[in-house]
Amino acid sequence: MSETSATVPTAFRERQYVPWWGWPLPLAAAVLLAAEIHMGFPGVRSWLPYLITVPLAVLLIVRMGALRVEVSDGELRVGAAHVPLALLGEVEVFDAKTKRKAMGPNLDPMAFVAHRGWVGPVVKVRVEDPRDPTPYWLFSVRSADELARVLRDSR
Template identity: 85%
Template sequence: MTAPIAFRERLYVPWWGWPLPLGAAVLLAAEIHMGFPGVRSWLPYAVLVPLVVLLIVRMGAVKVEVSGGELRVGEAHVPLELLGEVEVFDARSKRRAMGPNLDPAAFVAHRGWVGPMVRVKLEDPADPTPYWLFSVRSADELAAVLRGR
């Protein structure tokens, strides 16, 4: 039986992040097509465009989830009982959290197209990571879930 999910969000790439890489893939495929006309002319389109689509989808594969007594961000996970203070940063204040105030030992999962961020301090003395700092669209909702565990 699976544990109930208290919070889940996928950090997908928004629509405005797709046209430029797809256009670049088609343009590169057209360049290759012009250099090698003939039977193989369709090959660069068949390879490059799906490759770029896969890359964009893979960039958006980061999931933030609270379930089963754990916080998961991408492949990383930590038990909820090891979490301490929870802070929410909006799009403007995250610049300070990601810049001069960033601890180099922190776990960071930043996506530039997502405005808010959450910082969760870790209370595990055996772990050298002082906190997790990660992007999430529903930062206030996640913070409420983590504070009310």
């Protein structure tokens, strides 16, 4: 661990795990696909489809839950993207009911979007960098009000 990460606290951290109810359907689809390939044949064709499709479905579900939202070391990080807090402007929070307009007709095509359908609220953060063509970031976060407070306090 480096000295900077040990001395600078993380102000906010959240990971977008896929909830339990998001697992059964993809796993059932993987098993059905394997059964379709198997079709009662003996030998390798009887177990190999299950060995491939079920772990592949699990891997895809876990990767969907790999989105991390974090405020630390003077940056906002959403997944692999990051922006310095000094370049952030206005922060807006949209709940599950009002995010439809933000994600639909009011969405700028140049915006950075990291949406997870199973997470209700989204946060919209303006980017005040004149060299960056991205007008704002719009991303899902469960603790939207807490993140908005952290971002406002950091300015």
